[in-house]
Structures are given as structure tokens and as C-alpha cells.
Amino acid sequence: MTGIVQLQNVTKTIKGKTIIDSLSFEVNKGEVFGFLGPNGAGKTTTIRMMVGLIGITSGDIKIGGNSIQSNFEQAVSRIGAIVENPEMYKFLTGYENLIHFARLSNKVDKQKIDEVVKLVNLSDRIHDKVKNYSLGMRQRLGVAQALLHDPEVLILDEPTNGLDPAGIREMRDHLKMLTREKGLAVIVSSHLLSEMEMMCDRIAILQKGKLVDVQTIQDFKNGVDHVVEFNVVPVDKALVIIQALGIPARKGEAGLTCKINKEDIPSIVKSLTTENINVYGIKEVTKSLEERFLEVTEEREVSLYA
């Protein structure tokens, strides 16, 4: 099955500067796809190209087989999106805003508007002026306008920005529901990993306009090195012993830390005890996803300038 969203060697150059460099990946129906990268990596720029707000210097983006460049109206009618902040007409009510956007796509009726309003939990404030909305309420209204025309692809640029923990959880549940039950493809961008971890099925890591990697969230987590911490006395002697075994190790906060596989632990313990080292504890230290992310992007940086 080919993805509903396909990026093929997408490149964007602005004033001689390559901002997005030959990006290719696919997003399938029914999955939440995370778009991960530090500030300025090019997430928003890529999203702008996907929805046709800016031109593509070379390459192509297809939505359900329609090129966003040559077949704009067909392609864009399958997308609902928020690009950066969900800016609405502040002098209109939430409901009037939705009517406004509904008029721009065919086939959206009043019933549909009420349905999305209910979905994003905005029913009791929908007739207030948007200028009186909180950031979180605007975010919800943004999601509502993106869902109006029953899109197959939902693109959200930093959707949890401004939401409280309950709101984030709710958003996560919505996205899960939309993908599992309605078969939407959802693309979210973020630089908050903890959030991505809970929300996404797959993530693409973007760094300086280049794709570093596309992985399922599971593979990404498994890629984390196992670091084991040995709480031993005396530390210096133990360090010499372990290093003699050809294992990289260094002094940590509470003893020694070394990069090893789980299976190697018993043999190391044996070596240590035969040398009369007291072992008080052995602890597996999994790196947080955060660290893993920094690691991936930094590795990339190093190799870029190597």
C-alpha cells in the first residue's frame, strides 16, 4: 500500500539557501506520524509545502495521488491543517469562523459544524467572540476548522501548544480515535518528545532541513543504548578490572557506568567478586527519549561538520 501522503525528494530553496533538502517519506492511513526536530529544523516549512502555501523548489508532494502543485484543489480538499498558531478572525464568533471556512469547501452543512464543535468540546463557548478565547480554546477551534470537511489527512503544527495537561490528553485521545476509527492519517510536528512518544506511531526526525531517520516509536526507543550502573567499592580498582575486559566504562555518580548488553552482566559480576570488589547494587539506566533525541541530532551535527 502506498501512503496517502507522499513526499518525493522535496527541496525548498529560499534566496539561495537550502531550507529543506531532498526530503522523502510516506505517511499511511490510520497512523499518527510525528514530525520531530529542533527549532528551525524546517518542520513548519515542510508543512507549508504540503498544504500549498509555499512553492516547492524541486520534487513533489502527493496527497492521495494528487500533486499539490499541479492538482492543487483535488489535493488540498483532502487535507485539514493548522499551520503554526491557529489564527482566526478575532472579531467573529467561533461559530462564524467555522461558517466562514465551511463556505470555502463544498459539501459542509450546519450539522457537520455542530458535530465538530461537539467533538472539540467547545459547545458552550462557540457563540463567543474569538478575541475572548483562551489559547487552548483557539487551539480547539483550530482543530474544529481542520476537521470540517472530513479530510483524509490532518496536519497539525505543534497542536499541544497552549493546552493544559487535560487538554493534551484529550487531544491525544482525539487523534487516536480519528486514526483508529476513521482511518485518518495524522501528521503532527513537535519538539516535545515525551508528547510524541505517547501520541505517535512513527516519527521522522528532521535536522537542518534533512531527514535524519524515520522509525516506529518502538524502534526508536529500542535504539537506546543500555547503560548499566554498578555500585561498587573500591571504584578505582573495579574500573581497571572492567576496562581490562575490553568494556568501555567510566566513573559515574554512584559508582561505575558502562555500555553493555544485559547478557554481559553476570560475567562482569563474577569477575568483580573474584577480585574481592564489593557489589552493592546493579542498575539499568535507560536513557530518556529526550537524551536519545539529542543524541541522534547531535551525532548528525558532528557528522555534518566532520
Add this chain to the structure above:
Amino acid sequence: MLKLLQNEWMKIIKRPGTFVMMGLLLVTVVLMGGIIKYQSQDEKPNPNWKLEIQTTIAEQKQNLVQMENVPKGQREYLEKSIAINEYRLEHNLAPNGEYAIWSFVQDASSLIQLAGLFTIIVAAGIVASEFNWGTIKLLLIRPTSRSKILLAKYTTVISFALLMLTLLFGFSTLVGWIAFGMPEQSTPYLNYFAGKVTEESMVFHLIKFHGLSSISMIMLSTMAFMISAVFRNSSLAIGLSIFLMFTGAQFTNLIAIKFDWAKYILFANTDLMQYFEGMPLVEGMTLPFSVSMLVVYFVLFHSLAFFVFRKRDVAA
């Protein structure tokens, strides 16, 4: 397309600024009516008007002879004044005979400038504001082409201009009728063109005047719209258009004294009244010439606006 127009009108009507504009227009008309009414109370028809006019004519004729080298404009003004006054004597038509509804509508028509100003403000903001608000991002990711959106916006500007003109005409007719009433006998409008004086029905004259004045208003609004779409900056569009609205005609007049090419300037052609009353700005200019120049400018503004708006990256 109808839905797009509904959208644009909703965005205009739901902003308080629109009602402020309409209110200002109404207040100004009422104020003007009040002032004129107050002033005309102690102004009674002069029974000796014939004598007065004769003196004026004599004075002006002498002026004309004395000042051989007066600027063209001033000469024309004097000639026109003399011709009309002589016509009055001949046909026994008293000047400022009876001030009634149509006289007031005529005076209030100077407020077309105000209506034009408001239209320019709307035209200048209609595209640029979407960029300022950031809503352009949500507007352009719909299955509606950019050209269609721009066309809907321009159509809205034109209908807004018509609304303003209609309001002005309606307000001033109403205020004129309430304050001054219908005339007992209809006074004709004296038109001077190419050395000849003719009589015209007042209502016909007023409709013609409003219609022709709106052309200048529409051209300026189109220019403001173009600047708004190309530069995405409403202050620039408002500032430049209003500046040109107030100074364009004067500059063009100055240039026209020295150079013939002044006739190719937009402002030399916006005032089509010059072909019905008075004299064309530059000798040899004709109505078809001006109309074609206006069409050229109109097409130019729109090509620029559509070309840039369709092509540009939206990174607001």
C-alpha cells in the same frame, strides 16, 4: 462565488469600523445640511440681482483684458463665469434663486471624496489584513483557487463603493428634502462646455455627476487594492492611495502646464466631467482617449495584483 462574497461581507460588517464609516457619512451630511440651513436664513433672494450680475460681468471682462498672461485655468474660470451670467440675464434666471433639495444634493456631492476615502480604506485592508491577522494561512488551504478568492475580494470592494455612493446619495436627498423641501419650480442646471451654455435637468445632472465621480473613486480603490495584494501592507496601501487622491490631480495639473505627456497620467483621465463641462486638461484629449487610458490602468493594476498574489509564497 456567492459564498465567497458572503464571507467577505461578513468580515466587513462584523467589524465596528464599518459602522463608524457609515455613521460619519451620515453625520457629515446632516451637519452640512444644518450649516447651510442656518446660513441661508438671512439670505433673501436679491431683487436687484440683474444689476449685480451686470457689475460682475463688467469687472470680470476688464480683468480678462488686463491680465493677458494669466494662467490658462484662471482665464477659463472667468470665461465660464461670464458666459453663465450672461445666460442668466438673457433668460431671466436668478442665481441662488431658491435653495432646495437638489441644490443641497449638489453641495453634498463634494462628500464623494469621503466615500472614496472609506472605500480606499476597505480596499487597502481587504487582502493585507488577512496577512496581518495570519488568517491567510487558513484561507488559502481550501479547495478554492487564489484567483477566485482575490476576485471575490475585489468584487466586494466595488460593491462597497456602490453602497457608499448610494448611502451618500440617499442621505443627502433625505436631508435635503427634510431641510429645504422640494422646489416650487424646477431650476435648471446651467452647463458650460466649449464656450456654450446649455440648460440641463438638475436630477439628470446630479446622477451624471455622481456616476462620473465614482469612476475616480473606483480607480483609486483598484490601485489601493493592487498595492494591498502586492505588498501585503495595508498602511502602505492606505497612505499612498490617500496621498495620491489628494495631490494626484494637482500634480498632474502642474505637469500639464509644461508637458503634453501629462495626459498619460492616471489622474489626468479620472475626471471624465471634463468632457461634459469645462475643458479637457490637455488639448486634444478626448473621451475615448481617457476611457482607453482608464482601461489600460485598470488592466495593469489587476494583472499585477493577480500575478503576484497567485505566485507568492505565504510565510505570514
